[in-house]
Amino acid sequence: MILLVSTAFAITSCGDLSDSLTSGLSGLFDNIPKGLSDDLIQEPTDGYNITYYFNNGTGTSTEVQVKKDTKVMLLTPDEAAVPAGKKFAGWVRDKEHPTVFYFGEQDLGRYAQKKQNEVWEIKLYAHWINKDTFVLIYKRNAATSGELPVSQTKELGKDLKIAMNSGCLTREGYGFFGWNTKADGSGTHYDAGIAYAKDEDMILYAEWLKGTAISRIEDFQKMRDDLTGTFILQRDLELPKNFQPIGRSDQSFRGTFIGEGHTLSNLRIVDTSAKMLGFFVRLKEAKIYDLTFKNPYVEGMGSDIGTSIPNPAPAGLGVLAGYVSGGGTIIRGITIEGVDSEVRVVKRFAGLLIGRIEGNTGVYAVVENCSVSGKLDGEYDIGGLLGYARNTDIKKSEAEVRVKGTMHLGGLVGIQVDSSITKSCATGVVAGTSSYIGGIVGWQLNSTINQSYSTSDVSGIGSLGGLVGLQASCDISNSYAVGKASNTGAATQKIGGLLGSRKGGVITNSYFDSRSTGQSKGMGVVSGGTGMPIDYAASDLTGSDKFLGWDFTGMNGKPAIWHWVGTGKWPILQWQYEMQQAP
Template sequence: NAGGQAGATRPFLLSEYSTNIVNAHQLQLIALDTKANYTLGADIDLGSALTNPAEHWFTPTNTPYPISGFNPIGQGGNQFTGTFDGQGHTISNLTIQRPTDATNAAIWTGYNVGLFGYVGGAGVVEDVNLAGGGVTGYSRVGALVGKNHGTVQSSSASASVSGEDHVGGLVGWSYGTIRQSNASGAVTGDTNVGGLAGVNNFSVTSSFATGTVSGFSNVGGLIGGNLGAVSQSYATGSVSGAAVYGAPDIGSLVGYNNGAIKNSYAMGAASGRSYVGGLVGLNDTFGSITQSFGMGAITGYAYIGGLAGVNSGSILQSYATGRTTGTIVSGFSAGWGIGGLIGGNIGKVTQSYATGMVNGSASEYVGGLVGWNYTSGGSILQSYATGAVSGAYFTGGLVGYNDGVISQSYATGTAKGFGFGFGSGPGGLVGYSTGAVANSYWDIQTSGQSTSAGGVGLTTAELKSGLPSGFDPTIWASNSGVNNSYPYLRSVPPTP
């Protein structure tokens, strides 16, 4: 038994064990000493080895599920704490199949599933590539590492990965560091599902994911749930969430964020029922998004935004350019909280903008920047929106429904909606407001609206002639050759 786990390889001679790995059997025998330092001395194709009866790979009988494939290196009582240097080599066709239900997973090691099952705090896995294959398990499932407390760097995986919770294209659950790494395989799961990592509790830097991701809640193109730091990273794959009730938290980069995201972006489309965003599904109370952007098309029923579905934390110097579309769910008459940047804002938005079209023709609380700006802490400062907006009720060029604070902001996009009485919209800047609106403006010509539930209407020429009254010149700039001559943010110059 190579690792004292539930699987076994064929009988081996002591001379077969080596710290310089050049074949599939030696790779499995790392489990003999999980504290040693290893190098990968050649490319290895696991496909032929895993199908060779002479190798006696893990194939127990009389189990309710087919269980087979490579036996993950390291588990809770025998973590991998050495180093594994792939030296740029590739391991092809890794296959691991473990139970996907909790009962059988506990019996047949359905937890901590990957080439490395559990990497401890001192463990390092680096400079290795996984090509093809597929990994299946129940919880903490990743192609390269199931659970990481150490360091994963300069590595990649293209294997497909599936599980129930904490499922990632490269790492299932990371309490350690992931840097300069990527994943491109399709990832499917239930909760905490990400293209690169299911959950990040510490640090992800200079990494990316390109595969499609699907799940029910906390689903992200890069990370399903982030409680740590993410920087200089991106995702391009499409993301979909299937949860019907509650807050699914579906994001093109991160599904649920209560950590820090900086200098990162997402380009993939995201769809789900609610809490769907072009970067993050839910940016929670302690979550921050800085100098980041979303470009993908976003579709959902309630609380959807080009950058974040819901923001309860802080967003600074960030933007969204993708189209946001509200949909109808069977049994409901209308959706709500549709915004070019944020669907529902309970937090702070500063020096940010949105340019994408917002289509909520069957939805309420629809805005070019924010759909619903809540009274319990919602503030919008030094921000703008230029995209066309259409909604049913409470529709505004900047904000659909405002209970909070808006200051030093403006909107130029067409605003269309039904309205049903005084102050219900559509409004050039705000559809309906019980909150405060100060030093904020809209273009009465391009918006097609001469009224708003707050703010001051200006002609196109007036809004392009320089900074409006109350705009801080250290924050804002005006130049005839930039941003179609409208004011722009010095810290976030508009994209060409």
């Protein structure tokens, strides 16, 4: 995927059910002392002793006897035992490689080791952290297999990415739904992989959603028969060539589908007369989570009604779904990958993820943590992620694509109306034979782009920009474009390093590079609006002097927006930098 954010929005795949426990434990055993991993398959026949060590294995220790299959309330160190400047984070089983922290009520019998005198014992070591450091601890919460993510520590004032379900926690008859501050799910919900900003300790419980299992191709018929149900994909599947999509153009899937990080391979749907095509033909107020498509191919007609905006007739082609409607729709954690991933539309509305998506005024649809790579071909309204988006929030998503068409083409979204794009990016090639072509968005109305960037090379004959082709009454903030912007037709003024044309709107703290884009102006034709993009290559400014007033350090208790890489290098967004540093 995209070089700068290759791990930014990755979804962990747990593979087949038969392999899930093994794959989930493999990394965990790397940090378990010699001999302990073998004891995970044994348990004491009677009881065991817990020995607490308060000072990294030296000094005072306390021993407690525990009966088999009994939960015990773990000790809490007295204040006198706490080292200066530290606080207690929990108990760990390996003092050299602390991973999972334990406290409160626990049943740790499966981790006990047999000593030479036939007594079973588990050693726990107090783990201390700095007072201005905070800990996130994860709980299985009725999981029947898999392993917990390691506990995390968070520094004061810095965001932390909440753990993915990397150990493949599963619960029979349920789907993993993220994390919650309460075991019964009544607390605050946190999606796996999102940024956590609070400076406080927290316990997160695995959150489960009850549903119908999908483990064979034949099981998809259950979804066709119940378009409002909840379904959980429980293994990777290779789809047959004659796969029948879920739903119809006149019947929306309105339920919930949890992919649990599994992969559907070789989806192939071809109907050159169809206006609406995808794995789901049509979604309405649906919720789709954590699913990967590998090497999909979708081909159809799309909308054949003119080029006007808006177009009232539902239509669209996408790998996940052709057409999506309804406020409250959530599309989260979807990945499309593979060298053969492709969507071809004869006319209008195509995206690798979704052809056309429309939420409601005041209750937007949400597309979040999605990542796509592949090719798109057609005429109008084509985007790497979404062909057309209205009343939709697009967050933390990326596209690495080659888009070819006529007009209204974008590396991420073809047409964006009354919608937002935040912390997202696009790279690749966007090539049109007409106008309204942009590295992120082709045609933009009453919308926002914030903390996003494009390295896409774009080409066309008018209203063409490195970030946006045409902007009408929109706000662009803390964003940049550095891909080449090329006019392939007659000479035109409607081409810019950041924007091709602007009709009103605001630009704040955004830049382009005249050397890499090939454009001396940040905006081609300007009609109203305020703010101008900075040219990174401007000769009258050097180093960080260009960016006075931009947030490189954090303001008002919030994390920084930008990261200064160094003189002579493009500044990048802070979230982008953090993704580069992620292991």
